Structures are given as C-alpha cells and as structure tokens.
Amino acid sequence: MTDPQLSWIEQDEACTARWHSESGTPPPRRVQMADDTMNADTAFRLACEGTALLWRGDFQNARLLLQAVARRAEPKPKKAARKKAKAADVTPAHAFHLYRQSQAQRARILGMLLIPVGEDYTIPLRRAPDISEACVEAYGESTGPFVVSLRELLGVVSAHEWRKKGVEIPELGARIHAHYGVYSPVRGEYVDLVAKAPLPGKALAFDIGTGTGVLAALLVRRGVARVIATDQSPRAIACARDNIERLGMSGKVEIETTDLFPDGRASLVVCNPPWLPAAASSLLEQSVYDPDSRMLKGFLSGLASHLTPGGEGWLILSDLAEHLGLRSREFLQEEIAKNGLKVVARTEIRPRHSRATDESDPLHHARSAEMTSLWRLAAA
Template structure:
C-alpha cells in the first residue's frame, strides 16, 4: 500500500511535516512559506505564480479574501485567443490548468479530527468525512480551493438538485457529476421506451437516469459504474426515492452480465484528458467510454432492443471529433441508427459571449441516438 504524500514547511523551532491531501492527485508543493493576515495580495500572487505555496496561519475569512484577491489578479491577465476552435480549446484548458495551479497555492491546515485550527474557521468535519473518509488521527494540509469545493459539495449533497422530469431532488456526492444540465434528462424523459421489462444504465453517476426509467415504469434496471463514490451516491439516491427494489446498482466497467431491451449511456462528451475526478464525467481520453459502449452494445441488447447513446456534439464544434468519425464508429460496432432526438442546451455558458468557447457552445446540440444491432 502506498504511503500518503506529505508536505513539509519551515517553522521557528524547525521543519514541520503533515499529510498532504489532494483529490486531484496534485503533488505537494516543494516550496512552502507560512503566511498570515499581514501577507498582502500582491505578495501572495507573486509567490503563487512562482510555485511557492502559502500555508495560512491567520484568520480563515482573511484567507478566503486573499484567495479572491489572487483570483482577481489572474482574471486581469490578457486572455489568448486561438485562431481555430481547437486552438481556443487548447488555450482554454492551458489557462484552466495554470489557474488551478496558482489558486491551489493557498493552503489550510486541518487537525487530526478535521477541524481547522484558525480564527473564524467554519465547521468542516462532515464535509471532510464525506470526501476523505473517517479521520486518520493525523494532521493534514489541503489547498483552500479544494476545501471550499468540499464545503460546496457538502451543501449540494444536503440540498440536492431539483430534477423537474423526476419531480424530485437528486443529491450528488463529492466527485460525482451533478445533473445540473437537464437536457439529457429531458431526452430520456420524453423518448418512447422500447420496453418496460428491463434496462441497463451504463455509467449511472448519481443514478438520475435509472431513477427516471424507474419512474417511467421500467420494471427492472441494472445501473453500473466503476467509481465507488458514484455507486454509493446512486444507491443513496435510489433508496431515498423508493426505487431501490427496481434498480440494482452494481460495480462494472461498462456493461453488467446479460442482455436488455434498452441499454442507455451518457458518456463524457469531450475526448481529452481529465485533470480532476469531477472532470471524468466531461472528458474521456481517446473516447474510451464512448467506443467501449458502442463496441459492446450489440452483444448486450435483446433481439430488437435499442441502445440510447446520449451525446453532446460540443467536441465536433471544437474540431476534436467529426460526425463522420462517430457514424463510422457506430457502423464498425455492428449498429444502425434508427432515430435521433435533439435538444438545445440551456446552461448559462451557452449564451455567455465572454466565454472562451462561446462559438462552439452556441452551436452545441445534445442528441439521443437510438441504435439497434444490424
């Protein structure tokens, strides 16, 4: 078993070491200085850009203000514009990566019980337990940016996300993609079902589509995922909604055993490398999940059954994939398209003209491809 990463920083009485926590698997900073309420935003910004982390030893709320000040300085930097959509995408991802590195340089200590030993610090124990698991009885250090993400995820988990098609709320866990984009849910809610007997939901995530199929009357659903957090999240949501008798949640890389008259999948829609756990729902390096679903679909469909591939064409408008490539992959897998339902996006970025990828977002369409084995 690999030992947890550690971080070391200087103190007046000698170096200190603690466990380093990063859900994105970011390595611990090599250079660390202790900062407090006397640290200026300009100084913090300069150090962070140089790759020096600041371990905060002052008022917690002042640390939040410092993070906001560093963010504003980053936003003032001139943005590079690509000549082509794919150039714009690559520059956007590069800027996102640099932004994450810089903002991740403000660090917060946690004691052995996940309490923050700083003035005016919030209670974060439950948020940490939900993300990191039970306390290991050792102090640790985490970036303030990640810690705020934990707190936000904890609040989302408590409140849930309203799903109009369900008439209920879905409660996402940390690291599990929240169903805030309702277009794909609406497609599944309104497309005629080929059968009410059985369905497979591949890559279930929060369990929202499995719940929707159960609400629509499908008698037996097998929902799969390989992420332990997603499996726990889906089980919790389906139990809360009263669908746990209709839906079996199983760990699998794509398909469960057997066949079904309906097999649905909403894979990541951008063929690029994810940079954090939550991005696995959006970015899929070399289209691994998409191709895995297409290549295995025919042998998991009952005779006459349908596979529903729910995909945004955002990658096509970025120049990362072509429609011809997708159609060729469908044909190569021994499948044929028997129908397609389309819907325009409603998320705020689709109308934000200041977004770096606005041209592609404006043209985006989400589709439910109805596929059958040839």
C-alpha cells in the same frame, strides 16, 4: 503506499505533514508561512512563482485572500481582447487546448494557499468553521492531520451544501443529491431527452455509467420494471445507492460496480458518457472528459451483444467535441457502423446553461452551436 508529505521550515525547525490532493497534485516544493499581514499582490506573486503559502492567520481572512488572488488571476480586459483576436486565427482544437492550459494555470495558482487540518477534521485557525461533516462525506472518516489547498477544501464544503440541497428534476418530481466528486445533473436537457424517447420495452434496462443514478430513477418512473445501473467509481456507486434509496426504488434498481456492461441482455441500454475526448485533470472532470473516447468506444463495441432482439441502445452525446474539432461526426458514424449497429432515430435539444449564450466565454463559438442528441441505436 506511503502518503505524500509536505515539508517546510517554521521557526527554524523542519516540519512535515501529510499532503492531501483529490486531483493527485504533488505537494509544493517551496512553502512559506503566511498570515493576516500578507497582502494579495504578494500572495499572487509568490503563487505564480511556485511558492505555496501555509496559512497561520484567521480562516475567514484566508478566504478573502483567495478571492483577491482569483481576481488577479483573471485575464485583464485588454489582454483578454488580444487573446480573443489571436484565437480567431487558430483552429477550434487549438483554442480549446489554450483554454485548458489557461484553466490549469489558474488552478495551479489558486491551489497554492494551504490550510492545516487537524484530528477529526478540525481546523486550528481563528474563526474556522466546522467542516467535519463535509469532510467525512468527501474523504471518509478522519485518519489524522493533513494539509490541503484552501480551494479544494472550499470545494468540499460547497459540495456538501449542494448535496443537502439537491437538484430538482421536474421529470422525476423529486430532487437528486450529488455526492462530492460525482457530476450533478444540473444540465437537464439530457434528462428531457430520456424522458420523452419512446421505450422499446419495459422489462429490463441497463444504465451504463449511472453517476447520481438520475437516469436509472427516471426509467423506473417511466415504468421500466427493473434497471441495472453500473459505474466503476466508488463515489458514484455510493451516490446512486443514496438517491435510489431516497426515492424508494431500491426494489427496482440494482447497482453494480463494473466497467460498462453488467452480464446479460436488456431491451434498453442507456449511456451518457463524458462528452469531450481529452484527459481529465481533476476528479469532477472525469465526468466531462473521456481520454481517446474510451468509454464511448467501449459502449458502442459492446452494445449489440447486450441487446435483446428488438432492443435499443440510447447514446446521449453532445456535439461540442465536433465544434471544437476534437472528434468528427464521421468518426461517430463509423464507430456505430463498424460495431454492427444502425441508427433508428436521433432527437436533439439545445443546451440551456448560461455559458451557451456568454459571448465572453473563450469557447463561445463552439458552445453557441452545441446540440445534445439522443441516438437510438439497434443491432444492424
């Protein structure tokens, strides 16, 4: 399959370059050259009109310009107040869809500032940083020059820094290092739930959709002799293997590339699926959004046939979708019952992240009521 190409006119000559977008965004149709002489108002206007800006100036000035455009893309206080008042008249589900539309529009505008990347991930601009290590981690070895949005490129660099630093997991007594495109366990409340729930057995556990491998590692730390962790994302598989090796648990955790369940049965099957039933618009959103609750339904439909007698399935799920009107509690209970399962117990915890108490958040009403639950399920 041929890589998409970006086309533009520069100094009266037709030019093309390979286009790269992790979210699958097509190359912009209109491209204009831009440098240090361009002001933020002009850049914002052009971006809103759908004209991309291929940067030829100083790299650090490009970052400053992107920040200035981002400020202009934020709703004005009076406009935001009108939107908040209007949102009070719509359903929670409609408010959520309006919020996502607004976020998508903002992402489209900020994605219009483009950066050329040369061989071996060099940037042919003044004061450009060395991003080669970050790009190799995110994209793999260089396959030649391309053009990418500055917003995505800065995300790659940020992910690299977070990967080096890692996230401290008190229950593990260690750090977990998330790779680019793999959701970081920054919301630690679900880890708390898994750390405290009584284990139904310690011989074998399955960790479905392992991501960084944090829950697989936690189960080993709690004394489970063997864990099989699965995921279908190549990035997640590489990330989980990296973390398990760092923790010295390779002899106890097997990592498999598969959709949902491995072969066999276990006394414990853990799953922390994406919490919101909506389509993902970017790589990282795949850890948050589960279209039509596909993973949730798949876990519940296959759980009973993968449990040993007396075994339990632990479903870790936020009720944010319920407060947003995207999925009902009745739907979840019906899915549990129709798949031959029963609820043994349920424990819950309030989120600790800052957005839960941010009254300026468009979804504050739902976020402030959110609870994350660990549903202990068994064959009926």
